[in-house]
Amino acid sequence: MAGSGEHIKALVRSHASGDDASFYAVASQIAAQAARKGHNRLAQDIKQTIDASRKQPIAGSVTAIAKPRGDLAELLTATYPKVGLRDVVGPQALLTQIEQVISEQRQRAKLVDRGFAPAHRLLLEGPPGTGKTMTAGVLAHELGIPLLTVRLDSLLSKFMGETAAKLRAVFDAAEQQRAVFLFDEFDALGADRSGNDVGEARRILNSFLVFLEQASPESVIIAATNHRAILDRALFRRFDLVIEYGLPDRSEAQKVVRRRLGPLAKGLHFRSVSTSLDGLSHADLVNAAEAAAKRALMRGHDHVEPEDLDPALAARRAAAGV
Structure with a gap:
């Protein structure tokens, strides 16, 4: 019983940390222990459950992100949008840009093999209510991955003084788990800090620029803003694509x-x-x-x-x- 108790605690710890590899390893140990004790039916059922779970990438691989834990729980909100490309209303130029991002992401392996990165760093700018947040949801839905919205209010208030470290945690998550990461109302983070404001805010922006430059093409990083004019000019060259939104005709x-x-x-x-x-x-x-x-x-x-x-x-x- 002591051994079983340790296994249960190990299962709980691996689940809490989102460590799928450890979770399945411990589950396999439990199956082996059951077999040694003659509980062959139970051992077989556990093994079959493990095999079935491993074949379901959404149920297995997004555990750490779909339900963010620890610091990430206070920084990210996970959703699985149901809105698709067919729901987008806008000029053909806008639709073409969105379709291009989806196409490159779907064929990212082919592009990477030939030394090219798919578009994965997007800046969406335009008036409120014109479809920027919806576009992030469309990309997540069309690519079959979760949408992770970054809580900039928590990032810039609760964690002020350690914001750069929290940003690194978000970008590390983007490297470990394929998803769409949305920095909504991005002007709160990316506004031009020239002049007298050269302290923590400037360091935060510089950190973001470094992390964005190094961002994995496996995830899509989106910054959405209503106020392009106030953004730091250094931002624009770091994005693969800038998509402009306007009021509908x-x-x-x-x-x-x-x-x-x-x-x-x-x-x-x-x-x-x-x-x-x-x-x-x-x-x-x-x-x-x-x-x-x-x-x-x-x-x-x-x-x-x-x-x-x-x-x-x-x-x-x-x-x-x-």
Whole structure:
């Protein structure tokens, strides 16, 4: 029993640290011990479970990242987005850039074998609500890997004074586990620190630049910002690709609304509300569509009319100050 107790403690320790190799090694020792004691059926069941688990990369290999532990638990939030490339509404140039990143990542082994790195360091810039965070989710979904969002608030406040070390932990995780790592609202970290502010903030930015330069192409590192103009100029040459986002034109705005309404958009004509679409972000349009849908459903209708959509758009315009 003492031996079994030690094995159980070893299993717990390896699981807590996300060490899959040690976890499976201990499990194999338990199977061997069971066999020695004549519990052949139990030993066989354990071995079969180990073999089956090893053949499931998502269930096995993302243990340390999908549920970040220790310091990483306070720095990263893990999700598995369901939004795909087909859900992106934007100009063809934007879609082409996203498709190119996905294609290079899917064929990264071929590129690396020939001495080329796939695009894996992306800077997304544009107004709020225009699809930057969504793009990170799309890449994660299309590549079948988790999205790890870096909590910059914790990084820059709770860990101030040791931020560089925490950044290294994040980039080490990116090397050990394939995922999309999103630094949202990146201007909090990457703003230009020239002038009198040359202390800790400058060291943090310099550390980020070094880590970004050395980042493994196995993971995708994304920095998203609403304020490109305030970013340190040294950042731009470190990224493989800078993708610019803007407010949707009228045609794209109609597509965003129709997609969110789904069947409720049947027969909807935008002529009377077309000008109300101008100046709103993708997120504003989605919110307006949802408000219009609820208004129509509560009236007992199975489709949205302009009189449902118009006040919803007006409310969003007022909230956005358009």
